[in-house]
Amino acid sequence: MAAGLRGWVRTRPAGTRLPSTRSLATEHHVGPVTVQQALQLLVADGLVETRPGVGTFVAAARQARPADVSWQTTALGPSEVFDTEGSGVRTFAPDVIGLHAGYPSPSLLPGPLLRSAVQKVARDPDVLMRAAPNSGLPQLRAWFARELDGHRAGGAGVDESDVIVTSGGQAALSAAFRALASPGETVVMESPTYWGAMAAARAHGLRIVPLARTADGIDPEDLDAALAAHGSRVFYAQPTYANPTGDVWAPQVRARVGEVLADRKAFLVEDDWARDLYYDAEAPAPLAAADDDGHVVYVRSLTKSMSPSIRVAGLVARGPALRRIRASRWVSELFVPAFTQQVAIDVLAHPGWNRHRGALRRALRTRRDTLLAELTRAVPELRVDRVPRGGLSLWARLPRPHHADQVAEAALAAGLAISPGAEWFPTEPYGQFVRLSFAATQETRYADAARILADLLR
Structure with missing residues (x-):
C-alpha cells in the first residue's frame, strides 16, 4: 500500500x-x-x-x-525493552472520532490562565537560565504538601520537605518502582489498571501480580494473601476514579488496606491522577492522608486538569523511601525545568484556578451523561456496570461473542477510535471490554460514535 x-x-x-x-x-x-x-x-x-x-x-x-x-x-541484538504504547496517547487522522484519548480537549483546559502565566514567567530574565533544585521549587512543593495536609485529621503533618516535583505522574511512578523494588521482584496491581504503570514496572524488570477489582474496589484479604504469597512489598493502586474503570474504593476497604500495609511492612504507591476530576460529589480523601508511618507513596498529577504541556506532579513520601526515590530520579530526569514549574505555580495561585476546576467538573459531568445516554439509546447491549463519578471515561463490557480488539479495529475503519480492554489488564482479561473516553471529543459527535458501535455489534 x-x-x-x-x-x-x-x-x-x-x-x-x-x-x-x-x-x-x-x-x-x-x-x-x-x-x-x-x-x-x-x-x-x-x-x-x-x-x-x-x-x-x-x-x-x-x-x-x-x-x-x-x-x-x-x-x-535481542530486545529486553517492554515495547507498548497505550491507545490513549495515539494520534489518528483529524476526521476520526476520538473516544480513545486520555486527555481533556483544549476547550476544557485553562487556556487564558496558561497564556497569561507563560507571558508573566517569560519576563523573568533569569528563569530560563537557572536549574531548578532536584526536588522542585519550594513554592510548588509547598502547594502539593498543603493540598494533601488539608485532608488530614491529625497525626504527622506533611510539609514541603516530604515532596518531590516530577515531570508528570508517569515519571513519578517510574521513580517509585525503581526505588522500592529490585528487578525480578513482584509488584501487586489492581486488574484492570493503568497501562502506563504496568509499562513502568515491567521496564524495571518487575513481575506484576494481579488483584481483581470488586464492587467496593478490591478485597483487602486478597491483597494480604498476594503480598504474603509472592513476597511483594509494593502495591500500586488508584483508589479514587481508577483508570480505566472509574471505580472508587469504599471507606471500609481504605481502612483495612492501611492495616494490611502496616502488618506486611509494605508500600502502597497511590496514584491520585484524577483528584480534580470528580463531578458528582467531592473526591474522598487520599489514603496518604491517614498514613503517618510512610507506608503510602503518594502521586498527585496536575497534567489532566492543567495541560498536557505542563507536565508536573508531586510525589510525597517519608523516610528512607523518600531518599531512595530522590536518588533514583538521577537516572531519568535531573529536575523539572524551572520555567514549567513557575508557570504551574502562577496558574495555581490565580483566583481563576478554582473557577476553572469547577467548570471542568461540570463539563465532564455533562459529557459523561450525554455519552451514556447516546449509548443507552443506540447500543443497549453495551453494558456500563458502574457509572463513574469522576475521571474521563466509561468502561463498557461487550456482548458475546464480540472481541474487543476486533471491535476496536472495525470501529477505526468506520471512523471511530476506542481503546480495547486488553491493554488495561496485567494478565489475561476476564471479559471483553472497551474504554470510551468522553474528555477529548465534543458531545455533538457522540451520536455518530454510538451509531458506529451499534452497527458493528448488530
Whole structure:
C-alpha cells in the first residue's frame, strides 16, 4: 500500500491533501491500522506531512535520501525493552472520532490562565537560565504538601520537605518502582489498571501480580494473601476514579488496606491522577492522608486538569523511601525545568484556578451523561456496570461473542477510535471490554460514535 501511495503522491503538487483514513482503507481494502502504518512510512520518507486537526498533505520535495538504519537490527541484538504504547496517547487522522484519548480537549483546559502565566514567567530574565533544585521549587512543593495536609485529621503533618516535583505522574511512578523494588521482584496491581504503570514496572524488570477489582474496589484479604504469597512489598493502586474503570474504593476497604500495609511492612504507591476530576460529589480523601508511618507513596498529577504541556506532579513520601526515590530520579530526569514549574505555580495561585476546576467538573459531568445516554439509546447491549463519578471515561463490557480488539479495529475503519480492554489488564482479561473516553471529543459527535458501535455489534 505504501508503494501505491508513493506513486500517487509523486504525481501531485506539494500541499495536496490526501484522502481520509476511512477512504483509503475502503479503496485499498485494508484496515485503518494498515493505512496509518503506510502513512508513517511516507512521513519517514519525507513525502507527506501531517497537520494536527487539518489532515495529511503532500510535502515539498527534498533531496536527502532516506537513512538506512537496517544495520541496527544486528548491532542491537535481542530486545529486553517492554515495547507498548497505550491507545490513549495515539494520534489518528483529524476526521476520526476520538473516544480513545486520555486527555481533556483544549476547550476544557485553562487556556487564558496558561497564556497569561507563560507571558508573566517569560519576563523573568533569569528563569530560563537557572536549574531548578532536584526536588522542585519550594513554592510548588509547598502547594502539593498543603493540598494533601488539608485532608488530614491529625497525626504527622506533611510539609514541603516530604515532596518531590516530577515531570508528570508517569515519571513519578517510574521513580517509585525503581526505588522500592529490585528487578525480578513482584509488584501487586489492581486488574484492570493503568497501562502506563504496568509499562513502568515491567521496564524495571518487575513481575506484576494481579488483584481483581470488586464492587467496593478490591478485597483487602486478597491483597494480604498476594503480598504474603509472592513476597511483594509494593502495591500500586488508584483508589479514587481508577483508570480505566472509574471505580472508587469504599471507606471500609481504605481502612483495612492501611492495616494490611502496616502488618506486611509494605508500600502502597497511590496514584491520585484524577483528584480534580470528580463531578458528582467531592473526591474522598487520599489514603496518604491517614498514613503517618510512610507506608503510602503518594502521586498527585496536575497534567489532566492543567495541560498536557505542563507536565508536573508531586510525589510525597517519608523516610528512607523518600531518599531512595530522590536518588533514583538521577537516572531519568535531573529536575523539572524551572520555567514549567513557575508557570504551574502562577496558574495555581490565580483566583481563576478554582473557577476553572469547577467548570471542568461540570463539563465532564455533562459529557459523561450525554455519552451514556447516546449509548443507552443506540447500543443497549453495551453494558456500563458502574457509572463513574469522576475521571474521563466509561468502561463498557461487550456482548458475546464480540472481541474487543476486533471491535476496536472495525470501529477505526468506520471512523471511530476506542481503546480495547486488553491493554488495561496485567494478565489475561476476564471479559471483553472497551474504554470510551468522553474528555477529548465534543458531545455533538457522540451520536455518530454510538451509531458506529451499534452497527458493528448488530
